Amino acid sequence: ARTTVIVGGVAxxxxxxxxxRRLDEQREIIxxxxxREVSFANxxxxxxxxxxxxxxxxxxLQSPERLAARFRIxxxxxxxxxxxxxDARTVTVRRLDDDATTEIAYDELVLSPGAAPRWPAGIATDAPVHALRTLDDLDRLMADLDRVPADGAVVVIGGGFIGLEMADNLYRRGLGVTLVQRGAHLLPSLDEEMAAPIADHLGALGIEVRLGRVTTAVGIDHVVLDDGSRVRADLVIAAIGVTPETALAAAAGLTIGAGGGIAVDALHRTSDPAIxxxxxAAEKRDAIDGSGRLVTLAGLANRHGRAVADTIAGDAAPSRPALGTAIIDAAGLTAASVGWTERVARERGRDVRVVHTHPSSHATYYPGASPLSMKLVIDTADDRILGAQxxxxxxxxxxxxxxxxxxSAGLAAxxxxxxxxxxxxxxxxxxxxxxxLGYVARNLASGDDRVIQWHELDHELATGAVLLDVRAEAQLAEGTIPGALWIPVESLRERHAEFAGRRVVVHCRVGQGAHTAARLLSELGHDVVNLDGGFLTWRDGQRARSLAELPLAA
Amino acid sequence: ARTTVIVGGVAxxxxxxxxxRRLDEQREIIxxxxxREVSFANxxxxxxxxxxxxxxxxxxLQSPERLAARFRIxxxxxxxxxxxxxDARTVTVRRLDDDATTEIAYDELVLSPGAAPRWPAGIATDAPVHALRTLDDLDRLMADLDRVPADGAVVVIGGGFIGLEMADNLYRRGLGVTLVQRGAHLLPSLDEEMAAPIADHLGALGIEVRLGRVTTAVGIDHVVLDDGSRVRADLVIAAIGVTPETALAAAAGLTIGAGGGIAVDALHRTSDPAIxxxxxAAEKRDAIDGSGRLVTLAGLANRHGRAVADTIAGDAAPSRPALGTAIIDAAGLTAASVGWTERVARERGRDVRVVHTHPSSHATYYPGASPLSMKLVIDTADDRILGAQxxxxxxxxxxxxxxxxxxSAGLAAxxxxxxxxxxxxxxxxxxxxxxxLGYVARNLASGDDRVIQWHELDHELATGAVLLDVRAEAQLAEGTIPGALWIPVESLRERHAEFAGRRVVVHCRVGQGAHTAARLLSELGHDVVNLDGGFLTWRDGQRARSLAELPLAA
Ligand SMILES: Cc1cc2nc3c(=O)[nH]c(=O)nc-3n(C[C@H](O)[C@H](O)[C@H](O)COP(=O)(O)OP(=O)(O)OC[C@H]3O[C@@H](n4cnc5c(N)ncnc54)[C@H](O)[C@@H]3O)c2cc1C
Ligand SMILES: Cc1cc2nc3c(=O)[nH]c(=O)nc-3n(C[C@H](O)[C@H](O)[C@H](O)COP(=O)(O)OP(=O)(O)OC[C@H]3O[C@@H](n4cnc5c(N)ncnc54)[C@H](O)[C@@H]3O)c2cc1C
Ligand SMILES: CC(C)(COP(=O)(O)OP(=O)(O)OC[C@H]1O[C@@H](n2cnc3c(N)ncnc32)[C@H](O)[C@@H]1OP(=O)(O)O)[C@@H](O)C(=O)NCCC(=O)NCCS
Ligand SMILES: CC(C)(COP(=O)(O)OP(=O)(O)OC[C@H]1O[C@@H](n2cnc3c(N)ncnc32)[C@H](O)[C@@H]1OP(=O)(O)O)[C@@H](O)C(=O)NCCC(=O)NCCS
Incomplete structure (x- = not known):
């Protein structure tokens, strides 16, 4: 029988x-x-x-014993x-309990070694710093956490998925948490104005969020940030990202892709057809532009694991490129995204249409509806959806x-x-x-509506446009945009002469009422654009810039 | 300016x-x-x-005053x-407050009169029977409900969406509720085995569910069923379905479709291009086979309302045929469906593959996961998804x-x-x-897996197959299928000689473990089929037949 050797026993x-095993009962599968464990829920x-x-x-989820009994693995x-x-088609294996080394021959070799946490610079000897990847890591972390006093302080370095989850759970444990993020906003999978409410939400819970900061040193009871500040830390979590485990592959001469992962084709084959x-650890092909990209998500790992088994068993079907759909529970606030952010799309030279909406999770007349903030990024060239948040x-x-x-199905926005x-x-x-989202996108595609983004407002106003606030009176208490002229939608037919001849930027709370106003003004002959996402998106944008201590201009 | 007259002022x-109005500020819109009200949340x-x-x-949601102020409607x-x-392009309008009649001229006429509730036969004079369609109906119902004693009894006739919602809400009001359903199961948008748990759920709450029964008389304090039983009823809700309001259209000579609604093209145009x-009230085109069909759902009414405005304003785009995605909160249990049921698919002569699964709403290692019951109906000919529940x-x-x-995007199962x-x-x-669902569908499409349905088991056993229960011992307490031989997956490699030469029907709790077992037995040379959906679907099927007092065979 043939032997398939697999490196890495998790997702x-x-x-x-x-x-x-389900496809081939005879094969040896090692x-x-x-x-210390396989099949755990990272x-x-x-x-x-x-x-x-x-x-x-x-x-x-599984143990070697159960895998042997059920799957003869x-x-x-x-x-x-x-x-x-x-050449020999063997791997060298070290048994960590006694350092004994053996060779195992393979017919096919599958590498699924995952990615290793990155460590921050300047870690002092004995500094209580942890990263979380395996159950072994968790066991070590829990042992150390038991030594942290009940009112202890922890620092989480990194504001991505794992950093946020760790900050949330350490906070729920009752500890004082400081979250340090190098980037100007949390969660790089979101754009800044979408991420701003998350920092505020964590802040409101009492988690101290430090944006645009890096740690320069990690001591035994504190960390030092690049602005010189010193933050007490009975324990430190490093969650500044991961590096694909390519060393083994690289040492064997396998091709490493431009994105930094092991290069594979759509059948997950490396530059060696037996591996x-x-x-x-493996590079993905981006679903939008086909570029090489690292996407470290469990769904893809599981799916590609299954696909590679099909290929090995002789029933190969190419995998699809990756969209990178991701989600996080950020201390009670859910944030999710798919595809590209606006930032990535612009960096890659795409001309994009952007839609922000603030709908309710369900019909507002039924109790319990809660607000959503949504964003769609669309390619102007062909109405293709590039991403959503x-x-x-x-x-x-x-x-x-x-x-x-x-x-995934190629539907247009x-x-x-x-x-x-x-x-x-x-x-x-x-x-x-x-x-x-589809209606708004369609109105933009047809040219019926024209919009500007929150970061374009200052420029519009500087070049002479009038800003028109068409909200109902009761909504003004939420805040106003400086310089706006307030005329509710219902009064526009009477009062539109007041700004005759000037370009109009119209806004409401979320963009919806302003859409009706903009259509009306356009029908009445005005040159009008809608402020996309309304007051709420504008406010989130301002907030993002002020959280990051950045200038407001685009 | 042109005048557009619209009949029906709701969805x-x-x-x-x-x-x-947003597309054309000049037009008269009546x-x-x-x-008594427009724009209410039916x-x-x-x-x-x-x-x-x-x-x-x-x-x-809106009043005539607010619609006038904002939209000049x-x-x-x-x-x-x-x-x-x-010929004259006019409508005759009766003002109900004083019975005065006027004529209104139109350039375009839009009919959106909705559908009228059907009434059961044999209603006595002064019987307290209500149907729910408008706010006026609700006001009348609430007034009557105030006269029902706190421990009163109500009968809801009809086990579709509105019947279930009414039963649920009357129950929550504290009344004793009997729900009478003509069909053999609740919710015709589901197949029988999917609906059975809903009847049990309502029953467990204390709602009396009478399946396969019709009322023959509705008296002032009771209803009579066709089995002769008499049920006390301080109030009766009629929810036995609706009839499209086609009278006006038919009287004007407009074509009525084979499905019973006003016939329209993809631009919602009747046989008169001005109407x-x-x-x-309008017939839909079914998304699967293009047949004429009534689909009484708010989403389609809203969407087609918008589409017809586009057509009238000169920007026509054909609407898509209807899938009929629907959902209900049945007293805390959610049931939803899209497309065709298995029953409809078979009635229409399709050769179908059916998949039942019982997954968890989220990862079971995280607290709060709850069980789902899912069904996918697939066209054997081309792997097309015909429906899901x-x-x-x-x-x-x-x-x-x-x-x-x-x-909607045409993805295969x-x-x-x-x-x-x-x-x-x-x-x-x-x-x-x-x-x-996709994996199971793919295994069926490739021929790797073969399954039988719950209603095919008796036939398999009668023709000599052995039924093999591969569950873990702890799962047997949930119940067993009579005649099954119990051999857990882990023991199959040793014990499979026990049923050598016989066709094997393998089952577990939900189908997943049995899939691994079936693959193994198939690799070991057995003729094996999996009982789709496992013990749970089989049990739901039995339960459906016993609730309806029907024989078990297919
Ligand atoms: C804390 C945490 C939370 C996460 N949350 C989510 C989430 O919510 N959603 C999501 O989609 N993804 C999440 N992920 C990511 C997800 O777990 C990974 O994408 C997935 O596990 C990758 O699978 P893999 O098989 O490539 O690597 P892994 O599952 O990490 O398995 C690789 C294994 O290979 C072993 N290994 C490495 N090198 C060798 C070697 N030379 N010899 C032998 N063994 C080796 C390692 O010990 C490791 O156990 C999370 C990850 C972590 C760490
Ligand atoms: C109790 C109830 C619950 C429902 N729940 C859901 C649900 O959860 N999800 C869902 O998708 N759908 C639901 N629906 C269905 C949904 O409300 C309808 O599909 C939708 O309202 C149909 O829109 P329409 O414009 O065709 O008719 P309607 O919204 O019913 O409006 C038609 C209006 O026309 C008026 N009218 C009729 N004839 C004339 C005439 N000759 N002259 C003047 N006026 C006339 C009527 O008074 C009526 O108000 C529910 C319906 C009801 C009654
Ligand atoms: C669990 C693990 C061992 C994989 O086990 P597995 O048996 O292949 O996978 P699952 O338990 O998910 O079951 C999937 C199989 O059940 C089948 N299945 C599911 N429901 C079914 C049903 N109702 N009827 C029939 N078959 C069904 C699927 O088709 C699939 O079989 P296939 O691959 O042959 O098509 C592996 O994914 C693992 O170690 N996971 C833990 C680590 C991890 O994933 N981490 C990241 C997330 S936290
Ligand atoms: C509410 C009702 C009057 C319709 O009003 P409407 O203004 O057309 O519709 P909505 O309030 O849903 O708003 C939709 C419009 O807002 C636009 N919009 C939504 N969010 C937007 C945003 N953030 N920015 C810009 N535009 C936005 C949409 O594009 C759409 O405009 P369009 O049709 O010109 O493209 C009508 O649907 C009704 O009477 N409903 C009640 C009855 C009913 O639906 N019953 C069944 C369900 S219970």
């Missing part, structure tokens, strides 16, 4: 192993895993810190693969999953208007927020 | 009016509405009965259109919306496996339930 590796690790997942063993923990001999790579407490996951499905989504007042609206 | 009609009416929507006026309530003169029809307490709306999007859906453990699984 990608173990998915490959189980599927391969899984080599460096840590994504659940942060929640044990707070006790939300109280039982540590709930995170262990030979899974060996505390076994590290240290070299690949491509496959999947998961966080959503933030809110309810219904965020649903809306992003629908957009991800639409993107305007086509979102036509989706027949399930409506009863508990779940959505007769025109679901997704349909509304 | 379809008013959506047409507002959009038309909306004629028979009831879909919210049932929830005022329980007080879930406490404020009755929250259901009134001339909306006239208590005005009924009684005739259309197509358009939308909403519940889901029932559960959480995440049902999301999954059905994703399938609706996939169907197998393609669901590749969707990149947002995953963190609070929201889903690394392999989301949608992906799993």
């Amino acid at each position: 990608g590796g173990m998915s490959a192993a189980t599927r391969l 899984v080599l895993e460096r840590s 994504c659940g690790l942060p929640y044990h810190v707070s006790g939300v997942i109280a039982d540590r063993d709930a995170l262990s 030979d899974a060996r923990v505390r076994h590290e693969v240290v070299a690949i001999d491509r 496959f790579a999947i998961g966080d 959503a933030v809110g407490t309810d219904g965020v996951d649903k809306r992003i999953d629908v957009v991800a499905t639409a993107m 305007s086509a979102l208007a036509d989706l027949e989504l399930a409506y009863a007042p508990q779940y959505g609206s007769a025109k679901d927020p997704i349909n509304m | 379809g009609g008013m959506s047409a009016a507002t959009r038309l 909306v004629l509405e028979r009831s 879909c919210g009416l049932p929830y005022h009965v329980s007080g879930v929507i406490a404020d009755r006026d929250a259901l009134s 001339d909306a006239r309530v208590r005005h009924e259109v009684v005739a259309i003169d197509r 358009f029809a939308i909403g519940d 889901a029932v559960g307490t959480d995440g049902v709306d999301k999954r059905i919306d994703v399938v609706a999007t996939a169907m 197998s393609a669901l496996a590749d969707l990149e859906l947002a995953y963190a453990p609070q929201y889903g699984s690394a392999k989301d339930p949608i992906n799993m």
Whole structure:
């Protein structure tokens, strides 16, 4: 029988192993895993810190014993693969318990070694700094956390997914948390104005968020930031990103891609046809422009694990390029995204249309509706959806999953208007927020509507436009944009002569009333643009710049 | 200026009016509405009965005054259109307050009169029977409900969407509720085995569900059923379906479709090019086979209202055929569906593959996951998704919306496996339930897996197959299928000689473990099929038949 050796026994590796067994009962399947456990829920690790997942063993989904009994898989923990001999088709394996080294021959080799946490610079000896990747890491972290006093202080370095999850769970544990983020906003998968409410939400809970800062030193009881400030830290979490584990592959002469991961084709084959790579270590092809890209998500690792088993068993089907749909529970506020941000799209030279909306999670006449903040990034050239973002407490996951499905199927932005989504007042609206994105997109595509973005307002006003606030009187208490002329929609027919001859930027709370106003003014002969996303998006944009201590201009 | 007259001032009609105003400031727009209010939330009416929507006026979204001020729309309530003169292009309107009749000339006429509730046979004079369609109906119902004693008894006739919502809200009001349903199961938009848990759920709350029964008489304090039983009823709700309001159109000689609604083209134009029809009164084209079909859903009425305004304003774009995505909160259990049921697909002669799954709403290692029951109906000929159903307490709306999007975009069932859906453990699984449906569908399409349905088991056993239960020992307590041989997956490699030479039907709790077992047995040379959906679907099927007092065979 043939032998398939798999390096890494978690998301990608173990998915490959189980599927391969289902397709081929005869093959030898050997899984080599460096840590003490296989098949654990990486994504659940942060929640044990707070006790939300109280039982540590709930995170262990399979054991070598159960995998042997059910799947006849030979899974060996505390076994590290240290070299690949491509000519001999063997791997060198070190047994970590006794440092014994053996060679194992393979017919096919699958690499799913994942990605290693990066460490900040300037770590002092014995500094209590942790990164979270495996159950072993969690066990070490929990032991150290037990030594932190109940009113202790922790610093989390890094404001991406894992950093936010750790900050949240350490906060829920009752500790004082400071979150240090190098970038100007949290969560690089969002644009700045979408991320601003998250920093405010964490701040309101009492988590200290430091944006645009890096740590320069990590001591045994403090960290030092690049502005010279010193923050007490009984424990430090490093969550500044991960590096794909390419060393083994590179040492064996396999091609590493421009994005930094092991280069593979659509069948997950490396530059050596007997070696496959999947998961966080392997480079993905971006679904929008086909570029090489790292996407470290469990769904892709699991899926590609299964796909590689199909290929090995002789039923190859190419995998699709990656959209990178991602979601996080940021201390009660959900943030999700798919595809490109506006920033990435502009960096890659795309001419984009941008839509911001602030709908309700379901019909407002039914109790319990909560606000959503949504963003759609559209290619002006062909109405293609390049990306979407959503933030809110309810219904965020649903809306992003629908957009991800639409993107995957190649639906244009305007086509979102036509989706027949399930409506009863508990779940959505007769025109679901997704349909509304489609309507707004369609109005932009047809030229019926023209908009400016929050960061373009100052320029418009400087070049002579009048800013018209068409909200109802009761809404003004929420705040106003300096310099705006207030005329509610209902009074426009009478009063529009007041700004005759001037270009008009119209705004309301979210953009919807202003759309009706803009259509009316346009019909009455005015040169009018709508402030996309209204007062709320404008305010979030201002807030993003002030949180980051950045100038307001575009 | 041209004049557009709109009959019916709620979902379809008013959506047409507002959009038309945005596109054309000059046009006269007259909306004629028979009831006392326009723009009310039909879909919210049932929830005022329980007080879930406490404020009755929250259901009134717009008033004629506000529509005049904001949109310059001339909306006239208590005005009924009684005739259309197509040659003269006028409508005859009766003002209900004084019975005065006038003629109004139109350039374009839009019919959105909705659908009228059907009434059961044998209603006695002064019987307290109500149907719910307008705010006027709600006001009358609430007045009558105030006369029902606190421990009163009500009968709801009809087990469709409105019947279930009314039963739920009357129950929440504290009344004793009997729900009488003509069909063999609740909710005709589901198949019987999917609907069975809903009847049980209502029953567990104390709602008396009578399936396969019709009322033969409605008296002043009781109803009589066709089995002769007499049920006390201080108040009766008729929710046995609706009839499209086609009388006006038919009297004017407009074509009525084979499905019973006003016939329209994809631009919502009737057989008279100056007259358009939308909403519940207009026939839809079915998205799967293009047949004429009634689909009485708010999303379509709103969307087609907007579309007809575009056509009238000179920017016509054909509407898409209808999938009929629908959802209901059945007293805390959500049920949703899209497309065709298995029953409809078979009635229409399709050869179908059916998939049942019972996944968790999110990763089971994270607290709060709840069970889902899902069903996918697939055309064997081309792997096309014909329909989907889901029932559960959480995440049902999301999954059905994703399938609706996939169907709308023409994705095949197998393609669901590749969707990149947002995953963190609070929201889903690394392999989301949608992906799993895709995997199972793909295994069936490739021929790797073969399944039988719950209603085919008796036939298999009668013709000599052995039934193999591969569940873990702890799962047996949930119940067993008579005659099954119990061998857990882990013991199959040793014990499979016990049933050598016989066809094997393998089952587990939900189908997933049995899939691994079936693959193994198939690799070992057995003729094996999996019982689709496992013990749970089999049990739901049995339960459906026993609730309906029907024989078990297919
Ligand atoms: C704390 C945390 C939270 C996360 N949350 C989410 C989330 O919510 N949603 C999401 O989509 N993704 C999440 N992820 C990412 C997700 O877990 C990864 O994308 C996924 O696990 C990658 O799978 P993989 O097989 O490539 O690597 P892994 O699952 O990390 O497995 C790789 C394994 O290979 C082993 N290994 C490495 N080198 C060797 C070697 N030379 N010899 C033997 N063994 C080796 C490692 O010990 C490791 O256990 C999270 C990750 C972490 C760490
Ligand atoms: C209780 C209830 C709950 C519902 N729940 C949901 C749900 O959760 N989800 C969902 O998608 N759908 C739901 N619906 C269905 C949804 O409300 C309808 O599909 C939608 O309102 C149809 O829009 P329409 O414009 O065709 O008709 P309607 O909104 O009913 O408006 C038609 C109006 O026309 C008026 N009219 C009729 N004839 C004349 C005439 N000759 N002259 C003047 N006026 C006339 C009527 O008085 C009526 O107000 C529900 C319906 C009801 C009754
Ligand atoms: C769990 C793990 C061992 C994989 O096991 P697996 O048996 O391949 O996968 P699952 O348990 O998800 O089951 C999927 C299989 O069940 C099948 N299935 C699911 N529901 C089914 C049903 N109702 N009927 C029939 N088959 C069904 C699927 O088709 C699939 O089989 P296939 O691959 O042969 O098509 C591996 O993914 C793992 O180690 N995961 C933990 C680590 C991880 O994923 N971390 C990141 C997330 S926290
Ligand atoms: C409410 C009602 C009067 C329609 O009013 P409307 O102004 O056309 O519709 P909405 O309030 O939904 O707003 C939709 C408009 O806002 C626009 N819009 C939404 N969000 C926007 C944003 N952030 N920026 C710009 N425009 C936005 C949409 O593009 C759309 O305009 P368009 O049609 O010109 O493209 C009508 O639907 C009605 O009477 N509904 C009640 C009855 C009913 O629907 N019953 C069934 C459900 S219970």
